[in-house]
Amino acid sequence: MKKKEKKPLVVFTGGGTGGHVYPGLAVLERLRESRDCDFLWIGSAGGMEQAIVRSWNIPYRGIPSGKLRRYFSLRNFTDVLRIGLGFFAALFIFLRRRPAVVFSKGGYVSFPPVFAAWLLRIPAITHESDFDPGLATRLNAPFVKKICVPYGESLSHFPARFRGKLAVTGNPVRREIFLGRAEEGLRIAGFSAEKPLLLVLGGSLGAAEINALARASLDSLLPYMNIVHQTGEGKYEEIPRPGYFAAPYFSAEFPHLLAAAAAVVSRAGAGSLWEFLAAEKPALLIPLKALTSRGDQLRNARLFEELGAAKVLDAEPVSAEDFTAAVKALLDSGVCDTMKKAMRRIAGKEGKDAAALCAGMVLDYI
Secondary structure, eight states, X not given: OOOOOOOOEXXXXXXXXXXXXXXXXXXXXXXXXXXXXXXXXXXXXXXXXXXXXXXXXXXXXXXXXXXXXXXXXXXXXXXXXXXHHXXXXXXXXXXXXXXXXXXXXOSGGGHHHHHHHHHTTOOXXXXXXXXXXXXXXXXXXGGOSEXXXXXXXXXXXXXXXXXXXXXXXXXXXXXXXXXXXXXXXXXXXXXXXXXXXXXXXOOSSOOHHHHHHHHHTHHHHTTTOEEEEEOOTTOOOOOOOTTEEEESOOSTTHHHHHHXXXXXXXXXXXXXXXXXXXXXXXXXXXOOOGGGSXXXXXHHHHHHHHTTSEEEOOOSSOOHHHHHHHHHHHTSXXXXXXXXXXXXXXXXXHOSOHHXXXXXXXXXXX
16 A cells, blocks of 8 residues: 655744734745645744634644844843744754745744754745845844845845845735725725725734824814724724724734725834735835834835835824824825825736745745
């Protein structure tokens, strides 16, 4: 009797935010359609990515993870130890399971598995969603076979020694974003199509600035539009107002609400920007400031604004008056049409199916 051929194992790693999870799941989705493989996701123990990954019926292993801060903190010393423990945990998993390839979507948890794969001569691929590389990508770069980046302009941000590894793919977008139905989104929110719908995204973890601006502007905006507001877990406040629908987090509902939206207000996470791009939704971006981040959202937002695909509010602080004026201007039909044309140019330039391109690279190593 012929022995049954063992399925290749593909390990995905990444976490910390949805932006380090959903693009990876988009790649995994394309792989499922192309090859019969086993999958495993390695993320942080107790990380928010665990619930997302398991909701996709993907086996999940949590490992110790530490944050690499750019400033002095006593926690840096304990976190270095956690990173070391994460490395040994990943090494143990790989010695037992021996994956065919590792795909990293970034975040601090991704470095130990990538380094463990390199030591065991397991090929690894890393994908950077932002305009310029974050610390995790810079750490992973020497130990991977391929570095996928979103834009041609991103190439100049890497040392010359990595040029042979670089590939411009765009950012992977999960297929369900393309399948959203506007009528279903309106049904979920309980609105008609008489007024335009503004989708305000406070993020999965909550964005206090955006939440405060949205709530302060309800009186000014609701006469002209309906508002759907994702507040983030733990940031929800019940505000019973006609034309206003809020919830802590949207999951399966999100593609439909995005399809129903005339425009979006959001931070400027790279994964979110490409979801707006895929759905052709004009966006008002309020990026995280450099004082509270490495400045990647500011650069993502400015690039999209320069390309004509978004408007940016980055004052410190953003006033409710400026927010209201910017939202009203964004919903002007001429502005929306111009932005949608810019989005089509970006998508055409960088490749419409980044997930398929990345999946193809993974298959090359199986």
